[in-house]
Amino acid sequence: MKKRILKVFQDKGILVDPDAIDELTGAKDAMKCVDAILSDPERPLVVTKADVQHYLTCQPVKTRAKPRPKVAPEPKTALPTSEEKPAEIRILKDITGDSTCVGNVIDFAKLFNDRFQTLKKILARRRELAGMMSIDRARKIRKDVRFVGIVNDSRTTKNGHTMLDVEDEDDRIQVLIMKGSKKGMDAFIKDEVLGIVGSFSKDGELVVAKEVIRPEVPMNNAMAPNGSNAIVAFVSDVHVGSSEFLPDAWNRFVTWLNKDTLAKGIAYIVMPGDLVDGIGIYPGQEDELSIEDVYEQYQEFARLVTAIPQRIKIVMMPGNHDAVRLAEPQPALPKEVSSMFDTRVTFVGNPCYMEIEGRTILAYHGRSMDDFAGNIPNMSQMRPGEIMREMLRRRHLAPIYGDRTALAPEQKDYLVIDRVPDIFVTGHVHRCTVGEYRGVKIINASAWQGQTEYQRMRNQVPEPARVPMVDLGTGDTWVEDFSSS
Ligand SMILES: [Fe+2]
The missing domain is CATH 2.40.50.140 (Nucleic acid-binding proteins)
Known part of the structure; x- marks a missing residue:
């Protein structure tokens, strides 16, 4: 029994104290307890005797209450053909429709208390x-x-x-x-x-x-094969309406989606914000706009999106250039905008936890990367993967109050990373990053805008027209490059 238990943990790369093994060996439901530990995404980094006692008394861990997911609306158009598996996007956590804040001091106290209590629970497992x-x-x-x-x-x-x-x-x-x-x-x-x-x-x-x-994420979150045949593509910061928007690169991407054999596997596109360039976002922006009305920018974007094959389900999230409140968490784009798109598009808030074909995706536009870069030595918006790792270590997307990221005083902190995602995606800094931290896929999803004057002044060099992809079945990641013909 002892050897069997040790082997199970070893195979998963989990460290176990000898006392914990003894405790398990003597327990009536030893293997049930082992299962509970293995299936807990918040399991400790090293399993101790105290942990075993906790799992033995609190089984089954799997029944821990999860928020009831909202199911994305079924499409009225673009239904899959009978041989295709129906697409499934479940929204697990999103502020949209649940905002409670009125903006007083008591609300901020509730926000920080919720953050403290949630992260304290995670830390208590260490x-x-x-x-x-x-x-x-x-x-x-x-x-x-x-x-x-x-x-x-x-x-x-x-x-x-x-x-x-x-x-x-x-x-x-x-x-x-x-x-x-x-x-x-x-x-x-x-x-x-x-x-x-x-x-x-x-x-x-x-x-x-x-x-x-630090609250941290446990080791070994690697995506085990789950049989899905779908690929998800990540397309951020399109910035339609900017004179730096890259129509040729966009057209190359859309043509590829329609014609390439590999692209046939793409069933989902997740867009983590800055769909359009907006108006009045930074000083002098009016000189760099090709479309000066924000609703016309969305209309143009909707026109571009119709050329994406109808089989592909799309998730759209706002960023700091979009037409919703700037303070985070941001709700989904309003009806005036969403009604311009067909029903295969699901509109979500920023940030958003979603589940697609059994994989948990945390999407966040990434405004707070400016604050991380400004407050941690040697961090830079040019290397978003390093900043995203710091977010995961702190289990928080935007901890700092009072810097560049405006925080809304919600009673619950939607920016806490309260569950470990399979895929963590951001945009905002217009770089293309595909990496991994303790098995969590880390993606910064490029942009479709060349370097603006504002970015030039700040030495921010974009890597536009790249599309990171994840095979939801195998967890394989790669990037398709449309930056040149
Ligand atoms: Fe952007």
């Missing part, structure tokens, strides 16, 4: 934080304390150490991170939630951190 307590209680214990807090402020002391101001529901404390501490203890951003392992200074005024624990 072995390093076993026995964690509130800051208030830690003050009384003094030695070897473990707690979770939200970062109010981070500053560098004159000696080059980092001082964090961290708070939980009832108390706040200064946390000292010594200069030269190990990796992961050097890039703190405001309003992120983290776990601290440390001990109080002699005067009890601050905690000296030994370890900083």
Whole structure:
């Protein structure tokens, strides 16, 4: 039994404490418990005896309540032929229709409390934080304390150490991170939630951190084959209406979709925002518009979309150039816009969790990448994959309040990465990235706009007209390049 259990975990690349194996071996429902651990996307990085006891008492983990998914409307046109498998897009989490905020201080308190509680639950599964307590209680214990807090402020002391101001529901404390501490203890951003392992200074005024624990994603999220034959393509930042929009490249892409054998497998296109260029988005934009009315921009985009083969289901999300509120989470585009498109298009908010043919996709336009790049040393919008990794480590898409990303004071934090996706896609920075972090596919979905004057002034070099693809059956990823003929 012991060997069998060890092998199951080894095959999945999961580390298990010897005590945990003993606990499992002695349990009545050992294999049931192993199944529960393996099927939990939030399983700990290293399975301990305490984890085993948790899973043994809380089975079955699979029954953890999930929000009831909204089912995308069935298409009235472009029905699949009988031999095709019907397309399935399920919206798992999206602000659209559920916005509650009125914008007062109480709403912001609820937003941050929801963020704190959700991430605290994720952190509580970490072995390093076993026995964690509130800051208030830690003050009384003094030695070897473990707690979770939200970062109010981070500053560098004159000696080059980092001082964090961290708070939980009832108390706040200064946390000292010594200069030269190990990796992961050097890039703190405001309003992120983290776990601290440390001990109080002699005067009890601050905690000296030994370890900083980020919520993180578990190892080994690789997509196991699931039998789907569908390919999803990611097409971001089309920017119709901009004089830098690239019609020739777009036409090459659409021709390819209609004619190429490989393209026949494409069943879905996900568009993570900036569908049109909008108006009044940045200073001097009016000089770079070919269509000056935002509704005419959408009309032109709708015309372009009709040339995409009817068999392909499309998901459209807004970005910071689109005609919805700027504050995130953004709801789906309004009826005035959505009614211009046929019913094979599903309109979702930003961000949005969706499930397509059994794969969980987290799509986020990516405005906060500007804030990550501005607040973490050596991060750049030119390398969005690195920033997306930092989002996954913090399990949050846009933690910083008060910087360039406007946050709406919703009662629930829709920007928390509360479940680990199979695919995480962004746009916004107009780069083409396909990568992986702990098995999660990371994609930045290029653009269909050449370099604008605004980008030129900021040394932002786009990589337009590339289309990242994921085979939903095998998890294979690749990029089709339409930037030149
Ligand atoms: Fe954009």
